[in-house]
Amino acid sequence: MKYRRIERFHGLKRPRIRQTWNKYNLYNLQRARMPRIIQKTFFQQKWIAKALTRGYHGEHIKERQWERMFSRRLLSVVNMDPKYMARHDGSEQAAGRGSGLELPLQGRQRAEQGVRPVEVARNGGQRATKTPTPYMQMTYAPMERRLDVAVFRALFASSARQARQFVVHGAVKVNGKKMVYPGYLLNPGDLFQVNIERVMTATGRKKETGKKKMAAAKAASAGGEPAEAEEAEAKAAAEGGEEAAETTREPADEVDEETAKANEAAALKKLLSRAKFIVSSPNQDLSVKRKQAIRALIKDVKTAMARASSKKNSSLQKTGNVVDDLTTLLSQLELSPAEAKEKAEEAEAVAAKEKDEGLPTEEERALLKKAIEEELENPSDPTKPYATPWRPRPYMAPFAFIPRYLEVNQNICAAVYLRHPVARQGQAEVPTPFSPELSQLAFNWYLRRG
Amino acid sequence: MPPRIHSQPLLNCVEQTCLGRPSWQAAASQQCSQFSTTASRELNREQRRMWQWLRSEGRQYRNPKPGGGPNYLAGSTNKPFRHNETFRSQPVLSEEARNKIWSAVMEQGLPLKAVSAKYSVDMRRVAAVVRMKEIERSMQASGQPLARPYAKAVLNMLPQTHLVEGEPEHEPINEIHIHSYTMQQLFLPTPESRKFTRADAAKAFGDHILPAEKRIPLPELVGLEKDLVEGLSREEANRRFMHAAAASEQAIADREARKAREEEENKKRVDSARFEFRFENINAEAVGPNGRSRKGVGWRYGVPFHDRKRAEVKIPTKVE
Numbered sequence: 001m002k003y004r005r006i007e008r009f010h011g012l013k014r015p016r017i018r019q020t021w022n023k024y025n026l027y028n029l030q031r032a033r034m035p036r037i038i039q040k041t042f043f044q045q046k047w048i049a050k051a052l053t054r055g056y057h058g059e060h061i062k063e064r065q066w067e068r069m070f071s072r073r074l075l076s077v078v079n080m081d082p083k084y085m086a087r088h089d090g091s092e093q094a095a096g097r098g099s100g101l102e103l104p105l106q107g108r109q110r111a112e113q114g115v116r117p118v119e120v121a122r123n124g125g126q127r128a129t130k131t132p133t134p135y136m137q138m139t140y141a142p143m144e145r146r147l148d149v150a151v152f153r154a155l156f157a158s159s160a161r162q163a164r165q166f167v168v169h170g171a172v173k174v175n176g177k178k179m180v181y182p183g184y185l186l187n188p189g190d191l192f193q194v195n196i197e198r199v200m201t202a203t204g205r206k207k208e209t210g211k212k213k214m215a216a217a218k219a220a221s222a223g224g225e226p227a228e229a230e231e232a233e234a235k236a237a238a239e240g241g242e243e244a245a246e247t248t249r250e251p252a253d254e255v256d257e258e259t260a261k262a263n264e265a266a267a268l269k270k271l272l273s274r275a276k277f278i279v280s281s282p283n284q285d286l287s288v289k290r291k292q293a294i295r296a297l298i299k300d301v302k303t304a305m306a307r308a309s310s311k312k313n314s315s316l317q318k319t320g321n322v323v324d325d326l327t328t329l330l331s332q333l334e335l336s337p338a339e340a341k342e343k344a345e346e347a348e349a350v351a352a353k354e355k356d357e358g359l360p361t362e363e364e365r366a367l368l369k370k371a372i373e374e375e376l377e378n379p380s381d382p383t384k385p386y387a388t389p390w391r392p393r394p395y396m397a398p399f400a401f402i403p404r405y406l407e408v409n410q411n412i413c414a415a416v417y418l419r420h421p422v423a424r425q426g427q428a429e430v431p432t433p434f435s436p437e438l439s440q441l442a443f444n445w446y447l448r449r450g
Numbered sequence: 451m452p453p454r455i456h457s458q459p460l461l462n463c464v465e466q467t468c469l470g471r472p473s474w475q476a477a478a479s480q481q482c483s484q485f486s487t488t489a490s491r492e493l494n495r496e497q498r499r500m501w502q503w504l505r506s507e508g509r510q511y512r513n514p515k516p517g518g519g520p521n522y523l524a525g526s527t528n529k530p531f532r533h534n535e536t537f538r539s540q541p542v543l544s545e546e547a548r549n550k551i552w553s554a555v556m557e558q559g560l561p562l563k564a565v566s567a568k569y570s571v572d573m574r575r576v577a578a579v580v581r582m583k584e585i586e587r588s589m590q591a592s593g594q595p596l597a598r599p600y601a602k603a604v605l606n607m608l609p610q611t612h613l614v615e616g617e618p619e620h621e622p623i624n625e626i627h628i629h630s631y632t633m634q635q636l637f638l639p640t641p642e643s644r645k646f647t648r649a650d651a652a653k654a655f656g657d658h659i660l661p662a663e664k665r666i667p668l669p670e671l672v673g674l675e676k677d678l679v680e681g682l683s684r685e686e687a688n689r690r691f692m693h694a695a696a697a698s699e700q701a702i703a704d705r706e707a708r709k710a711r712e713e714e715e716n717k718k719r720v721d722s723a724r725f726e727f728r729f730e731n732i733n734a735e736a737v738g739p740n741g742r743s744r745k746g747v748g749w750r751y752g753v754p755f756h757d758r759k760r761a762e763v764k765i766p767t768k769v770e
Contacts, residue, residue: 012496012497012499012500013496023504023508024500026508026511026523027500027503027504027508029523029531029532030503030508030523030524030532031503032532032533034533073630075627076627076628077625077626077627077628078625078626078628079622079624079625080624080625080626080662080666081624082624082666082668082671082672082674082675083675085662085663085666085672085675086672086673086674086675086676086678086679087675087679089645089647089648089649090646090647090648090649090650090651090661090662091645091646091647094640094646094651096642097642098640134536137534137536137537155604174769175769175770177769179766179769181765181766183765184765184766184769185765185767187767187768188574189574190769191578191581191582193585196595196596196597196600199597199600200597200599200600203600203604204600377598377599378598378599389599390599390600390603391599391603392514392600392603392604392607394512394513395508395511395512396514396607397511397513397514397515397520397521397522397607398511398521398522398523398530399530400520400521400539400604400607400608401520401522401530401539401608402539402542402608403540404540404621407543407574407575407578407579407582408542409548409579409582409583409585409586410597410600410601410604410605411586411596411597411598411601412582412585412586412589412596412597413597413600414582414585416574416578416581416582418572418574418575418578419574422625422627424625426536427536427537427538428536428537429537430537431530431531431537432531432534432537433531433532433533433534434531434533434534435533435534436534436536438533
């Protein structure tokens with residue numbers, strides 16, 4: 001379709017600011033200058049302003065459609081102070097000759113400024129600020145009512161066009177019902193909800209595929225970092241440990257409890273070293289090493305738990321929750337029923353003993369628990385269409401803001417359109433990257449007068 | 451398209467392209483060059499500049515700030531757009547703040563107006579928070595996955611309000627729309643001795659214009675302040691305020707219930723085996739004096755009726 005063309009969408013020669021989180025857009029946004037319009041005629045000025053602003057505000061919408069949506073009535077609000085309203089009925093503002101009384105000359109400064117009692121009550125003796133209400137920045141307010149734009153503003157899609165696609169493809173519900181029209185105008189109080197998987201795909205990092213993946217793996221294997229060497233060692237040790245455990249498990253009846261316990265302690269130690277590595281490495285840098293470590297950790301946890309459940313331990317019951325299971329397991333490893341009586345008698349000596357035995361301390365257990373919880377919440381899952389564990393896509397932060405007319409719950413990827421965007425003194429709620437002068441020219445264009 | 455052979459020697463070309471490109475691109479083009487005779491296109495000046503910016507100054511924007519918090523252009527804390535000083539990225543409610551609001555409404559059973567006044571959060575926002583929290587809880591209960599990593603990451607990039615002591619208030623809660631009737635200057639001669647109050651001013655602008663006292667979302671707060679001015683104790687004034695807030699909410703609920711009941715009374719339901727037929731009483735006078743009112747039902751002579759026209763866009767105007 002002609003009107004939804006995207007040639008030179010993020011052009012660098014003739015840059016346009018768009019509703020996307022693209023890095024080209026970020027570059028264009030940071031170098032954007034006010035166009036030179038002094039020399040131009042009024043018509044040309046309006047034309048330029050219209051072209052620039054429409055390139056951002058709903059460029060995927062036909063001009064005719066927007067012209068029908070445009071409204072010259074710009075909404076604004078003023079905050080009323082209940083304290084002031086309780087003390088004054090408004091007659092003080094009409095006192096005297098109709099615009100409030102001047103204060104009797106007390107301080108020199110006050111006399112100079114000519115502060116009225118109204119202003120004294122409201123601003124504690126300061127002169128009322130003369131910040132204007134930026135009405136002109138509200139030119140494109142009707143656009144913010146559209147469902148696709150609202151989905152983009154709620155940070156559920158990385159561009160307005162993507163948001164539009166979500167709606168068209170049936171991934172958006174309004175008040176619990178599927179809504180396939182991106183041009184649906186939200187009413188105050190409408191709740192819209194986007195498919196969580198779509199949001200995670202749109203806002204997450206891209207999955208590494210093909211060449212890049214191979215290159216990353218190659219780079220990882222080539223770079224001989226000490227941490228990696230340690231990791232490899234730990235892995236080898238863990239494998240060795242597992243093998244050892246298996247060999248000991250076969251003649252389970254003969255092996256005394258002491259040996260079994262020592263094995264478990266060794267396995268736990270490895271688990272802990274893995275967990276430490278995972279927790280310590282920064283989230284942004286998801287290296288191959290970290291991925292490997294996570295996988296190994298899961299595997300180890302599983303084997304440790306299998307071992308614990310194979311042990312004749314009636315008190316350990318699987319809850320189905322890995323974290324809970326593991327913590328129960330850890331507490332039981334620390335305190336076997338036979339040992340429990342002993343430990344109750346001399347608690348302090350036990351702490352020292354624990355240390356000698358290499359059993360996990362309280363902090364270490366917490367660490368392990370944290371690592372596992374993190375992994376459960378944000379798992380590495382190759383079946384997902386985005387890179388896992390999920391991370392925000394690059395260059396998202398400079399575009400991350402949520403206007404006040406929306407209330408968003410990110411956990412369920414839902415938002416409520418509370419009210420129409422409004423202007424206040426010194427503040428306009430329509431997110432627009434353009435200066436008030438440019439917006440005013442655009443507003444004048446759509447007024448179609450003069 | 452047939453493979454294009456560049457006039458320059460291939461190796462030279464690869465070297466040149468490597469200079470102005472990020473490392474992964476250079477690596478990729480080198481890999482390609484073994485199989486393809488098509489030289490990759492050189493970066494033009496603008497592209498070179500962009501990559502240069504992305505690698506130097508723009509690098510800080512690639513990932514969210516390690517310590518959390520907004521990361522807008524030019525190091526601004528609340529202005530994402532440099533040229534627009536009037537738009538600010540205002541704080542959103544944090545996870546704990548939402549839990550606090552939900553618990554105040556659902557567990558303590560406070561009226562919405564009281565919660566709104568307590569935390570200085572707009573009444574509509576309070577309602578929205580509770581509504582979405584309920585959905586979240588039901589999803590959790592039914593074992594549906596939540597977007598926890600996404601929520602964490604996004605909230606980490608935004609300024610937040612935690613609704614704790616000593617924080618600036620979240621948002622103004624007693625805002626009224628500026629009515630278009632009140633936007634023009636009005637000269638009304640009155641005697642200087644007359645006490646010209648807000649109510650008088652409203653009347654001067656139009657008979658149907660209400661004074662500010664009646665238009666604010668929380669008129670009960672004015673009552674609270676008046677009680678305090680009159681010398682009532684803080685506890686007593688608060689008690690009265692809570693009572694008034696609960697009463698006004700009850701009144702709204704009653705009104706809604708009555709409306710629903712009346713609508714239901716106006717309807718006649720006939721349940722057949724397959725369908726439920728609903729018959730509504732229609733007032734023929736609803737077409738208005740000239741017969742063209744939008745409230746009128748059905749086809750009328752001389753009034754365009756677009757329902758069945760071809761290519762007519764029928765986007766719903768509301769979803770209930």
